[in-house]
Amino acid sequence: MKVISAEEVHASLSYPQLIDSLQEAYGGSYSMPPRQVFLLDENKGNDAFAVLPSWNEELIGVKAFTYFPGAEEPYKSLYSKVLLFNRDHGEPLALVDGTTVTFWRTAGISGLATRLLSREDSETMLLLGTGNLASYIIKANLSVRSLKKVMVWGRNLEKAKSVIDSVSVEYPDVQFEAIEDRAAACAEADIVVAATGSHEPVVLGQWIKPGTHTDFIGNHHADKRECDTELIKKAKVYADSRVNAFKEAGEILVPISEGSFTEEGVVAELSEMCNGKALLRENEDEITLFKSIAGGLSWHDALLPLSDVHGAWVIVFICYILITTFAVLNVITGVFCESAMEAADNDRDLALQKHMSKRKRSKKRSRRSKRSGPSRRSRRS
Structure with a gap:
């Protein structure tokens, strides 16, 4: 699973590509249950936690965030993350900084409306x-x-x-x-x-x-x-x-x-x-x-x-529609997909090299064993 920071979100997104993805996402089909908002202390009524799920034919996603308006330095009043899963088999794909994604997405929708x-x-x-x-x-x-x-x-x-x-x-x-x-x-x-x-x-x-x-x-x-x-x-x-x-x-x-x-x-x-x-x-x-x-x-x-x-x-x-976040995340994760595949290839190559090296050492030991004849223990017997 890829963990994607705010800096990586900024580095991997561009508006022409993002707005195209948003237009495609909004034109498709998706499921989005009502968002769930929980007040953590009903007596005080300030601190809150929210969960916003959604899915389409390819992805499952959930955005979660906390809101603590009384937070003091060094803490922020709001923290947000988006967790993305594969729809076919449920594998976690990415954990993404949610606040930055939302800024990009909200402005992207403004650009999309301007285009249309x-x-x-x-x-x-x-x-x-x-x-x-x-x-x-x-x-x-x-x-x-x-x-x-x-x-x-x-x-x-x-x-x-x-x-x-x-x-x-x-x-x-x-x-x-x-x-x-x-x-x-x-x-x-x-x-x-x-x-x-x-x-x-x-x-x-x-x-x-x-x-x-x-x-x-x-x-x-x-x-x-x-x-x-x-x-x-x-x-x-x-x-x-x-x-x-x-x-x-x-x-x-x-x-x-x-x-x-x-x-x-x-x-x-x-x-x-x-x-x-x-x-x-x-x-x-x-x-x-x-x-x-x-x-x-x-x-x-x-x-x-x-x-x-x-x-x-x-x-x-x-009112954060998570399905359109998929458009943002698809762009983001796509940027890292190639490097992830390269890393996987490198891992496989390294594993293969280790395996071949182990086989070579095993064969050498086998040949030495054959040349030296029976062991001392077997000769005594």
């Missing part, structure tokens, strides 16, 4: 949010569209500049700009991605021009949202999962509660977008909106302890 829904001639992107996912999202979107300009907005302008500094050196032909005027930037952008975790709209429908693709990643609360009702009403709406969107996506649920939108207004979910059953962008003037629940803004922001109406603590967990 945005105009092919899109040139300008606006990212709202400066959290852990920011650089991943920029890279994923740049891998599917030939963008000339990327704008980054955050409540802290210095953090927006820091995000740009972390990615701009890799894209010398792209203009990067940290901005403060959201309205003007939204009006300019061909692609708008929000990953803020904001409880109030950060994107208004009146700011969005015809032909824009919008993508909302950060919010996972039924009564909170990153865009307003006007945008939902004027856009062609898609979601990664209808079931999860109708439980957790305030961008969709708030307009439904207002009577301004219906569940039938969601054109398709990601599996239908990937298997060819859904109508995608039909003209250059459509505004498209993709709502992602399966990913999260960051582990910290997506695992917020909230107080419900009864005063009990609940944990709002990332």
Whole structure:
């Protein structure tokens, strides 16, 4: 079984390959029972453990993570691992750093939605949010569209500049700009991605021009949202999962509660977008909106302890669809497959050499024994 670290995940993945794998995975078939979340101390209600299983015809996988919000240095508040098995005979294949996989995967889905829904001639992107996912999202979107300009907005302008500094050196032909005027930037952008975790709209429908693709990643609360009702009403709406969107996506649920939108207004979910059953962008003037629940803004922001109406603590967990993690893991394990096979060949060669050497020594002893005749003991007798 291969143990794959966060560093190895980074080294083995690239967005063009990953997004292709995600599209293939979402277009296929899989089984995914409900995720299991356990509060470890119901009196305190903070520390939690979660298990998320899934499988397809080739693989069995389970993601497990712990969430300890009160953790102090040197410990982290969240630890996550993904364990992968062979579907045919159950052999463990890999133990992978789960947090890094999730960052890659969540941004990969943003890139996949951009590939499927945005105009092919899109040139300008606006990212709202400066959290852990920011650089991943920029890279994923740049891998599917030939963008000339990327704008980054955050409540802290210095953090927006820091995000740009972390990615701009890799894209010398792209203009990067940290901005403060959201309205003007939204009006300019061909692609708008929000990953803020904001409880109030950060994107208004009146700011969005015809032909824009919008993508909302950060919010996972039924009564909170990153865009307003006007945008939902004027856009062609898609979601990664209808079931999860109708439980957790305030961008969709708030307009439904207002009577301004219906569940039938969601054109398709990601599996239908990937298997060819859904109508995608039909003209250059459509505004498209993709709502992602399966990913999260960051582990910290997506695992917020909230107080419900009864005063009990609940944990709002990332809706993490493990089957799409298989796409990530297939890419990762594929990188190590060749070296693993080489190592196995080397082991077999070494074993064969040892075996042949042992046989040669045995034959030499046998020949010496024959030349020397009977043993002393047999001659005495």
